[in-house]
Amino acid sequence: MATLNIMVGQEQGNVPVTVLRVEGDIDAATHKDLQDKAAEVIEKGATHILLDLGGVDYMGSAGFRAIHAVSNMLSDEESSGLSKSPYLKLLNPTDAVARVIKTLGFDVYLDIYQDRSEAVNAF
């Protein structure tokens, strides 16, 4: 059965940041793994999540549904409008994944970083 490998890390920037490092293909068979893991860390108190996509070779629309759901889980009244989410950021997507992020307009909502410490300190 197709599954995602998701490692949870903790970093301290201006705020505590939970890093989810995802490895595998995020498709309709696996996207719920990401959603469930994010729900689990949020339940345990995570308020700021950095999603490390460096190990994701493929992400289709199901992956974006998961990211959308995670963003909604973290959002509050302050995160309305078209401003970037203060609670969810993306790290190191491959070129192919970055292209889809742009095509679907998710770069309008989510900051994308190549450098982990820069990303952590951006929260």
Add this chain to the structure above:
Amino acid sequence: MSTGQVFDLSVTASLENLQKVRQYIDHVGSSLGVNDEAMGDLRLVVDEAVTNVIIHGYGDNDGVVEVHMEAEGDSVIIRIRDHAESFDPSHVNAPKLDTALKDRPFGGMGIFLIKKMTDEAEFLPLGGGGNEIRLVKHGVI
């Protein structure tokens, strides 16, 4: 002029087989000499189309999805066939790209990507039941 290169894949309609479908596109695409950027697009659109067939076409029913990929000149033509209920994507709303994410409805992204990343995308009901999705991308070989 057709090169006559046709490849066939037949899988049961299970989301677990999506990876196998993407591997087939990679394998055939690379033997046809498709460029890297187009490979990413083709992998994506086929995954999205097959996902829709499995989820919206077959639903809880068992079935088979067939994928045919061939080159014609510098274009790639992909046909995806099923024996599921007809699925009319013209009823699917495109995602609202200018709306705040938390106000943006889920769904519609797969069809949007298919139309955006191909030069032609036709959804055809087959005479004896089932559907064929025909996807064409030019200038990729």
